[in-house]
Amino acid sequence: MQASLIGFSPSLATDLSGATIRKAEVYLYFDHWAYNDGGRAVIKAHNHASRPSTFSCDAEYRTIAWAKNAGKWVDITSVFDSSRWRGIALDPNTSGLIYYGRARGYGQTNVPKLRVTYTKDPTVPALPLPLADICALACEPSLLPRVRMAIAVVAQEVFAESPDTPGYPMRWNLAKTVLSPTEAQAGQMMVGIVASPSILMAAAAAAAGGATDSVSMAAAISDEQILDAIRTGWNAVSGVSPDAAQPQT
Incomplete structure (x- = not known):
């Protein structure tokens, strides 16, 4: 069985501090599946700030049907936690061939992307005088x-x-x-x-x-x-x- 981790900007928690998350989406492109008609991607989250020595990720997941040689945006709001979330994991945790696929990563075309829709209350500047x-x-x-x-x-x-x-x-x-x-x-x-x-x-x-x-x-x-x-x-x-x-x- 194989799994992978994808990390995003280390400033994510800081950038989203105080924000109300409306939607979180990730873009992935799968260029291979064991079956020609596609497979199923199991998307989880992880909180590694840097590349870990051993693989680990959160237990919550989303399973998405995916075609071969296809990229798309997937709603991952249900597994997204801006306070501790640092990236996603592709971890089917099973040897079933329907889950055997390959997504493109860093340095390739159609790289993974994160898109977060959020709102923040405007910061009211402090008065310059009492x-x-x-x-x-x-x-x-x-x-x-x-x-x-x-x-x-x-x-x-x-x-x-x-x-x-x-x-x-x-x-x-x-x-x-x-x-x-x-x-x-x-x-x-x-x-x-x-x-x-x-x-x-x-x-x-x-x-x-x-x-x-x-x-x-x-x-x-x-x-x-x-x-x-x-x-x-x-x-x-x-x-x-x-x-x-x-x-x-």
Whole structure:
């Protein structure tokens, strides 16, 4: 009786850490069977990180009917364990001729392949500043006049947009409302503006350089960064949905 082991990337466990496995498949090509009309492949799993001195594999298996000189993808989700799985074993563990076949391996054409379908929750980046510092920056009086003027500038830009702009009616209505923004309106928008990534990173860079007070952090934020944050958030504030904001094709 003969058996074989096939190993895949050693980073498999790391790459799939925290993932939800939807489907695991392996591609094999059998170029020989004892019988001309094909045979049966017995597919198992193993956890060897490198070539072992003696053969061993898991007991769970899938038996698949296979034609001669044929390659195909096989669903092995039922025997796949991403936390410990390192490859597959072809191990019929029987002398029956229906199981006597030869699959191609490393260095040949039609090599074995692994395909894993999975989902991962997106990694949420850590905040570059403590919430208390972000709150202080959002309430910083020296930043408010700049934000107020930047809102008025972006409102003028929106007024000049083509009516074909995605979300135009809502964007235009917000521009009309804040064309000459009050301190209260600017103050309400300050929270979202300060929470934008570019503003936070600019403030964090200032804090890393020793400017940890809100006045110094506000001074480190450029006018263009404020304008970009307002432009980026205009759709959300005006109530335009992400789908509606996409250009029509």
